[in-house]
Amino acid sequence: MSLLAIAPFDQSRYIGTVCHVRPTSLEVNLPLASAPTSSHFAGFPVPGGQVGEFVLVEGEEHAILGRIIEVRLPERDRLSVEPTAEQSISPHPVGAIQLLTAVDLETGKALKGVPVHPRIGQHVFSAHPLLVKQAIEGSNLAEIRKVRLAVFPHAPNTGVSMPPAHIFGRHCAVLGTTGGGKSWTLAHLVEEIARLGGKAILFDATGEYGGQWDGIDHVHLGGLREDARDTRRFVSFPYSQFSETDLFAMFRPSASAQVPKLREAIRSLKLAYLAPEIAIDGLIKKADQSKVPFENALLQHGAALGNIGAEFNIELLSRQIEEECVWATSNRGQRMWGGANANELGFCTTLISRISSDVGSSHLACVFQPQRLDESLTASIDRFLQDGTKRVLRVSMEFLPFEHNTRELVANAVGRYLLRLARQGRFIHNPLVVLLDEAHQFLDKNIGDEFSKTPLDAFGLIAKEGRKYSLTCVLATQRPRDIPEDVLSQMGMFIVHRLINGRDRNVVEKACGNLDASAAAFLPTLGQGEAIVVGVDSPIPLPVLIRRPTTPPQSRGADYENLWNAQLA
Template sequence: MNDNAKWFSPHDPKRRIGSLIDVSATEAKINLTKAGSGEQSWLMGSRVSVGEVNEFVFIECGEYTILARVVKVWLESGERLSVDQLDDQLPENNPIGLVQLLVSLDVQNGKNYRGIKQYPRLGVQVYAAHPQLVALIAEGSLHLEGKLQLPIASMPHDETVTVSVTPENLFARHCAILGSTGGGKSYTMATLLENVERLGGKALLIDATGEYKNLPCDSYYVGNNNVSRDKQTTYPHWLFTDSDIRALLRPAGQTQAPKLDAAIKSLKVIIHQGRSDILVKANQEKELIERDLLAVESQELQGKVCKWSFKLLGEQIEEECVWPSADYGKDITKWGDKHIGEFGHCLSLISRIEAMASNKHLDWMLDCDDELTMIPNLLEDFLSENDQSILRLDLSAVPFEAHARELLVNAIGRKLLTLAREGNISHDKPLLVFIDEAHQFLNKTIGEEHNAFNLDAFGNIAKEGRKYGLNVVIATQRPRDIPEDVLSQIGTLIVHRLTNERDQEVVKRSVGAIDYRSASFLPALGQGEALLLGVDFPFPMTVQIKMPNIKPESCSAIFSGVWGRI
């Protein structure tokens, strides 16, 4: 049965709850005839919400009906004591409800007109919305025959009513999963991944903490993990761009950066010459070295990657500290003697390099094992295979020191965007990139004010990846750390409980003024409940995200059970 056949009249006389007494551009007031009794109403075994906050109603409007959300219910001052009776008599009162007008619909077929097509007259009838109709409208699936459906949620007070959404509505304009710790973000991401895998989609999961290790997918590990070597992977330093290396080493702009660039070029020449030492420049002829340098640059222009040794970088910088010409400037065909002043300026940079070269926590990328699988190659193979659905990169062992995590994820994002521009990712071969703890990576800035390096790869994907079929799904507990220009590119938000006022303000600004009242429910959401909203959904709606079959490892310590054994 298609979704159109599931539609039925929203104006059931048995679900009538009141009438309209006041209407404005975005809100209305209704008389709630049965809301003041304090008793629940039932119809054919199902509960009928009568004047309950965050429930939905239908308002008559001729050939249309208006879906509205109850945001406030109250009694006028003269009737407030009527609900204080303790006898069996039903109280006589006239509750009033304030509702937010959401969307106009065709009564006959449920067609959504986006916005309020026609405003109702005073005195028209108001009906409690059937949860199945609300789910159909929220899904946006009416009149969209042939589209796949992702059953990701249910109605909060009726688990029998499933809320399904199309992949286009959920992912086509990027998706963000927001919420405080314990709100259910991890379970939501796991549920989405299970649905992607079930329907044969392709997704890359960047797992910052390793909590998704039980997912049935191909997993590769970065850093010092105790796993088999065929599952260990790396992103070697010589694949990083010049800007990445500068962000890692933070050279001073005017004195150290030029020597760093020159040293890296010289080390590439050494590899080109088939040697494994350093390039001595003091009092040496320039012609041969410059010729080899041109050969290296020619190879790089052709897309070939030139390796170089990180452990020799400090020594090579020392060799770069020479006078530009020999014999006190008279012989320009040779470099001169060592320049003690320049060497002194580079000492702090050399010390940082030597400290990193000896750091065992960074050996997964600095002069790493050549036999390990390289992440760029892994991504290319993953995109070329048709039978592999989800690839997980576990970054739990990658240290935060030296900004290694941020640099790695930024490099991955840049590689993905390059692959998309080359046609490896397209609208016919789309890729979803799930990023857990995204606030650690998106648009981070490394360095001091006058020597800052922006890590903007995933920010660029958020801005232009959609036109290549490259879409992101980010999860974060700190929406305020996601730049607004990135968050503004997100078309779908799944927002769990948010208690921080600054985080709530970010969501309120990103979804528009008409949804401001909907965002006011964010601090009161229960575990697993979320506000589903976005440009492809007719109105914001509170849903209960379905539990994933395989749960992520995101539980807290059981203090009572452990302490009780002592």
């Protein structure tokens, strides 16, 4: 007994006959394509020969699923559609069909490739949306346990749902130009994760996903509470979670004299925290002092100094740099530091001034003054992971400054922290999805100069190795060309909205194994909310209309017409 949702070769959906067969395409007579309007049957559309329409070519054991990519009239019939043409002249439209896959007539499942090509004279039928849905989804998972992703653009009464593993299990990229629906797709995916009982962290670059969704916790990275009535949670990302190269990229020391002194000052302050008995007022005094206590403490705590997260008091960093500006040895012996070195201190004056200004800046309080905020982001993440009632943590970065590359460095350090948790096995039994909006800001960049360069590679590493630790990512961007090719190649699912730029389309076409030039040609013409879904587990590039999120993101700009007109009234 056939398991097909509906009869595939219904004569009411007949649209033409095969007249030319190629390895990857067909030419078909489309006698109904010249009709000015499409038709419907039993509540479902039958376009009858429209570009973009899915079709089924009849067969004995398989039905060939294809898509119309071209409709034309032979040269001799070109004028037959003009209003002035004689009524006795009938047009003979011809269509080109791209072969996509084959559908087993017994199970309704899509096969890999086309095992048997159609024959000339075989009939072609407009594919029923329910058959396309059955072939695409190809899963026995209950509908309620799937991600309710989209509907068909020309059949909004037919939904497209996919198992969570198809979208989130192999990483996902949401791509599209401004206004194409990328933000809505990301918001809908967040809501679906919450509905299905998953765990996710959303990095909101602009603060547009601030709606109060059920099961979603909101924290703000950066910024300060306005007054006592402000109930928002402001969190820090302490400087101690930065690597040495991160701090170098922020403070920008010169290579010759400042880099060594900054490195020594950070090490001294960390040692002062671990061994306070050798410090005076939190500082390691070196001018004319014995090296013995310092060297002994260094031997005892040397392993801890290199760990990310090792504490130190950054408010003392400027003063500690001054303490580092001494002669390497004293006249009284090799085990003593010499006196103050005025030349080295002069070389470090600009660095000292820069550090003092940055550490005291209220704009950078979330990094250098964590005590002014509610808690650290790492603590918020740990509590969220342990709380079974919370499904999604939204980390708003709207207040995080761009100066000194703070935004990029913080996001990269947070990604590094999550990867460290993943390598410890924290997500094996409770998979975590990381959603990164405006991903092009945080990938494929090197911050700093050639002497203090730090790569923004944390989310790239998550894409490359996170899957084996049950840590996957969803990257959303309007600039696919700015995402590293080796990162895009790790994406198992692509949801591609309208793309106008040719370079972006070429990058996506190259990264998606199933998205060829014929399918990519539809990308510039997609409407708002429409997308082409391409994935490792999806047999064909599928055009869909993404479902509207319950709480759409607040991504609209100012209402210029009403605001400006109000001033003129």
